[in-house]
Each structure stands twice: as C-alpha cells, then as structure tokens.
Amino acid sequence: MNPMILVFLFFFSFFFPNCYDPLDPYGNITVTFDIHQWTNDGYVARVTIQNYHQYRHVDQPGWKIGWTWADNEIILSMSGAFATEQGNCSDFKFQSPHSCKKDPVIVDLGPDASPQNMTDACCRGGLLSSYTINPANSFSFFEVAVGNLGMNASGHAPQDLTLWAPGPGYTCGLLEDVDPTVSLEIGGRRQVQVFRTWKSTCTYSTFLANKTPVCCVSLSTFYNPKITPCPDCSCGCRDADKSKALCISQINQLQGPDFIKSQDIVHCSDHMCPVRVHWHVQSNYVGHWRVKVTVSNYNYKRNYSNWNVVVQHPGFSQKATPYSFNSSVLPSAGFSEKVALFWGISYYNEELLQAGENQVGSVTTQILLEKDSESFTLSNGWALPRRVYFNGENCEMPLPDTFPMLPNAASSSLKPVNNCFFILQILFFLTFTSQLINLLGFDKQLSKFCLSLHFLIHNPLSF
Numbered sequence: 001m002n003p004m005i006l007v008f009l010f011f012f013s014f015f016f017p018n019c020y021d022p023l024d025p026y027g028n029i030t031v032t033f034d035i036h037q038w039t040n041d042g043y044v045a046r047v048t049i050q051n052y053h054q055y056r057h058v059d060q061p062g063w064k065i066g067w068t069w070a071d072n073e074i075i076l077s078m079s080g081a082f083a084t085e086q087g088n089c090s091d092f093k094f095q096s097p098h099s100c101k102k103d104p105v106i107v108d109l110g111p112d113a114s115p116q117n118m119t120d121a122c123c124r125g126g127l128l129s130s131y132t133i134n135p136a137n138s139f140s141f142f143e144v145a146v147g148n149l150g151m152n153a154s155g156h157a158p159q160d161l162t163l164w165a166p167g168p169g170y171t172c173g174l175l176e177d178v179d180p181t182v183s184l185e186i187g188g189r190r191q192v193q194v195f196r197t198w199k200s201t202c203t204y205s206t207f208l209a210n211k212t213p214v215c216c217v218s219l220s221t222f223y224n225p226k227i228t229p230c231p232d233c234s235c236g237c238r239d240a241d242k243s244k245a246l247c248i249s250q251i252n253q254l255q256g257p258d259f260i261k262s263q264d265i266v267h268c269s270d271h272m273c274p275v276r277v278h279w280h281v282q283s284n285y286v287g288h289w290r291v292k293v294t295v296s297n298y299n300y301k302r303n304y305s306n307w308n309v310v311v312q313h314p315g316f317s318q319k320a321t322p323y324s325f326n327s328s329v330l331p332s333a334g335f336s337e338k339v340a341l342f343w344g345i346s347y348y349n350e351e352l353l354q355a356g357e358n359q360v361g362s363v364t365t366q367i368l369l370e371k372d373s374e375s376f377t378l379s380n381g382w383a384l385p386r387r388v389y390f391n392g393e394n395c396e397m398p399l400p401d402t403f404p405m406l407p408n409a410a411s412s413s414l415k416p417v418n419n420c421f422f423i424l425q426i427l428f429f430l431t432f433t434s435q436l437i438n439l440l441g442f443d444k445q446l447s448k449f450c451l452s453l454h455f456l457i458h459n460p461l462s463f
C-alpha cells in the first residue's frame with residue numbers, strides 16, 4: 001500500500017475513532033432480498049436480516065427496517081413481518097394491498113402471531129442474537145409480495161435502505177445485484193438458486209448512535225487493599241444529596257416506535273452507571289492465575305436478558321476457564337491482546353436481574369488462566385483488563401494512575417503518570433474533535449465517510 005494512504009488511514013482512524021468497532025471490525029448486519037417468484041406485475045421476495053456481529057445483538061424492542069421504492073411498487077401481502085402503515089391505497093379498488101406507502105417501514109411479528117402469517121425464522125419481536133453466541137437466532141426472514149411494477153417486470157432495487165436495530169447507529173449501503181443465493185435440496189445433492197438477489201451491508205457506529213455511556217469498570221487485586229472505583233461521573237453526575245438511594249439516570253431508551261433520551265431509576269452511585277463490571281485479581285499460583293469478574297445491574301426497573309461482556313486482555317492468549325459463564329475467544333483483529341467474550345449459562349445466569357431493595361443485581365464468575373511465563377507479571381497493572389464492553393457498549397475505564405499498584409513498585413510509579421498524561425491529552429483531543437463534528441452538523445457526511453472508510457479498510461487492494 002502507498003505510504004501516503006497508510007498515513008491517511010492512521011490519521012482518520014484517529015480522528016473518527018468510533019466509525020467502527022476495532023474489536024469486531026467486520027461486524028455488520030446484512031439485508032438480502034431474494035426474488036424467488038415473478039408474478040403478473042411484480043415479484044415475491046424473501047428478505048433476510050442477518051446479524052454478523054460477534055457480540056452486538058439486537059435488543060428490545062427489536063429491529064425496524066425501511067426503504068423507498070424505486071418505481072410505483074406496492075406491497076400486496078406479507079408474512080413474517082408487517083408494514084407499520086398501509087398508506088393511501090385508494091387507487092386499488094379491487095384489491096386490498098398490505099401497504100401502498102412509497103417508503104414503508106417493516107417490523108417483526110411477535111411469537112403470538114397467527115400461524116398463517118409466520119415464516120420459518122420470524123416472529124421473535126425483532127430480537128436477533130449475535131453470531132458468535134447463538135447463530136441459530138441471529139437472523140430473521142420475511143416474505144413480501146410486490147405488485148404494481150407495470151412494464152418494468154424485473155424491477156429496481158429499493159433505495160435508501162434504513163435499519164434501526166434498535167434506534168439509530170446503523171448506516172446501510174446501496175442494495176446491489178449480487179450472485180443469486182443458492183440453497184441445497186434433496187439432502188444436499190441438488191442446488192437451487194433464486195432468480196435475483198439484492199444485498200446491502202449495514203454497519204454500526206457508536207458515534208452515530210450517540211448514546212450516553214451505560215457501563216463502567218472498577219478494579220481490585222489481592223496484592224493491594226486499594227479498590228479502584230469507577231471514575232466519578234462515568235455515566236452522569238450524582239445529586240449533591242448523598243443520602244438518597246434512588247437516582248434518576250439519563251439513558252437512551254426505546255419507547256413506542258422511536259428512540260428517545262429518557263430517564264430511568266438507578267441505585268445512586270458516584271459513577272451513576274446502570275451497569276458496572278468489577279475485575280478482581282484473586283490469586284497467583286505457579287502455573288496459573290485467577291480473577292473474579294462481577295457484573296452488577298444498578299437499575300431498579302430493568303433486567304438484561306442475554307447479556308454479554310467482552311474483555312480485552314493479553315492473558316487470554318493462554319487457556320482461560322470461566323467457572324460460571326459461557327465463553328469464547330474471538331478471532332484476533334490484528335491485536336496482540338486477545339479478546340474474550342463471556343455470556344450467561346442457560347437457565348442459570350443468562351438474565352442479569354434488576355436491583356432489589358437491599359442489593360444490586362449481579363452475575364459473577366471466577367476465571368482460571370494459564371500463565372505464559374514470558375509475559376505474565378503483576379506489575380504495571382498488566383493483570384488488569386485493557387478494554388471492557390457490556391452488550392457491545394464500551395465501559396468507562398479508570399485512568400492508569402489510579403490502578404492498584406504492587407506495594408513495592410513505588411519506584412516505577414513515575415511511568416504510569418507520564419502515560420496518564422499522554423492519555424489525557426488524547427482524550428481531550430478526541431472529545432474536542434467529536435464535539436466539533438457535532439457542532440458543525442457533519443453527522444450525515446460522517447455516516448457516508450464511515451461507510452467508505454469501512455470499504456477502504458476491508459478492500460486495501462483497491463489502491
């Protein structure tokens with residue numbers, strides 16, 4: 001690659017750190033229209049929404065998808081999902097089309113849908129699991145019969161595909177003609193293909209989602225009695241009156257059809273995050289070391305079903321055994337520091353319950369890690385995590401100069417302070433640029449830019 005392009009990529013990935021998730025750089029949701037039947041004045045298509053993210057799932061209240069028809073198409077009928085508005089169908093006197101909107105919006109049915117409206121993989125209220133955790137629940141299908149195409153019998157792909165999964169944050173590319181989807185029949189001995197396939201890829205950007213942080217990290221170790229709490233005001237600042245137990249937190253919540261900023265009741269704390277991940281370095285043996293991870297829910301009115309936690313730590317390059325969580329080490333995306341994904345065990349702790357009167361809700365596990373004698377050390381905070389996500393959202397980490405240190409490491413304490421200063425400078429710079437972008441209203445251009453950056457990074461040969 002041209003060195004100028006490398007400089008350009010480096011510069012821009014620095015400027016726009018949230019265009020895509022570095023721990024899951026190929027994560028995306030693809031939307032596929034497979035036309036498998038032509039009709040007198042249209043076609044029947046099967047639409048598939050496939051979540052290829054390693055850990056980002058589509059949570060309550062589920063996905064919503066919309067587009068604009070290229071010609072004068074209407075939706076004659078649908079199964080497996082429905083259009084939210086019928087629109088003006090007064091031109092169709094002898095039919096009752098499902099939707100005549102130029103820009104229909106489609107949502108999934110619930111599990112209570114009547115059987116004649118169902119398709120194979122539908123009707124989960126728009127929830128999609130992540131690809132690594134539960135591939136069988138990571139996609140939805142629906143069938144749409146399109147009419148009123150007139151002379152243009154083969155039609156044009158819908159335009160302006162928009163995905164809310166849920167709420168904003170996704171940018172979808174054009175629906176493009178690709179090789180027709182092939183499926184197998186007769187026990188895999190015969191291949192059948194659809195007539196025509198249109199495909200689009202939608203990518204997520206935390207910057208576009210513009211969410212307030214929901215999570216923070218606290219740390220402790222057996223070698224230092226100090227507990228490093230979550231940074232103050234990680235997700236909001238606490239009321240001056242410290243005697244209150246119930247606090248209002250500003251969070252993004254989905255209500256009805258739209259994504260709005262709203263308020264939620266959480267257990268009061270100095271970090272005000274609805275979720276906290278605590279990492280405790282518990283013991284050090286000859287060939288192993290052990291940590292305890294606790295995920296706490298500070299909400300009084302919200303359970304997290306199918307929660308997941310992602311931890312980046314170099315120690316995961318060795319065998320790691322969690323006792324009470326399910327786990328998987330993710331394919332490394334060019335990092336030397338491995339990334340592990342943890343989630344709950346069915347019927348045991350897959351639900352992170354809300355806080356009760358006397359305590360916060362929590363799930364916890366110990367993890368036994370094998371030691372790599374080359375890299376393992378307790379000094380300089382090596383045993384602490386580098387990055388933590390809860391349900392795909394970044395958790396605020398304490399600054400390195402507040403980490404619990406080895407008691408005899410006083411002489412090396414100068415180094416982290418310098419690092420910390422450097423990190424602070426970067427943080428300041430990034431906050432400043434993202435506010436500038438907000439201020440100048442560049443969001444729309446940025447979303448296009450994110451898409452092309454995504455393309456550049458994944459197709460370096462195109463230079």
Ligand SMILES: *[C@@H]1O[C@H](CO)[C@@H](O)[C@H](O)[C@H]1NC(C)=O
Nearest residue numbers: 025026027028029052201458
């Ligand atoms: C979307 O995800 C799939 C599966 O991981 C991958 O093959 C594909 O390259 C991704 N697309 C983009 C544009 O990143």
Ligand SMILES: *[C@@H]1O[C@H](CO)[C@@H](O)[C@H](O)[C@H]1NC(C)=O
Nearest residue numbers: 078079080081082114116117
């Ligand atoms: C479900 O089926 C009923 C009866 O066939 C029909 O009236 C209704 O419009 C269907 N709903 C959807 C969303 O297709």
Ligand SMILES: *[C@@H]1O[C@H](CO)[C@@H](O)[C@H](O)[C@H]1NC(C)=O
Nearest residue numbers: 087088089090091092093100
């Ligand atoms: C519905 O469409 C018809 C024909 O295109 C038009 O005459 C009528 O005014 C429209 N009605 C409304 C309420 O927009």
Ligand SMILES: *[C@@H]1O[C@H](CO)[C@@H](O)[C@H](O)[C@H]1NC(C)=O
Nearest residue numbers: 070071072149150151152156
């Ligand atoms: C058919 O498509 C052509 C362009 O390919 C367009 O000019 C024409 O208006 C379309 N006809 C109808 C009836 O939509």
Ligand SMILES: *[C@@H]1O[C@H](CO)[C@@H](O)[C@H](O)[C@H]1NC(C)=O
Nearest residue numbers: 300301302303304351353354
């Ligand atoms: C959370 O789960 C508990 C126990 O299953 C239940 O009692 C409570 O109503 C749930 N809370 C919400 C907001 O659904």
Ligand SMILES: *[C@@H]1O[C@H](CO)[C@@H](O)[C@H](O)[C@H]1NC(C)=O
Nearest residue numbers: 132133134326327344345346
């Ligand atoms: C762990 O997750 C895998 C993949 O989802 C699943 O097949 C397995 O049953 C899970 N194990 C437990 C103990 O829940």
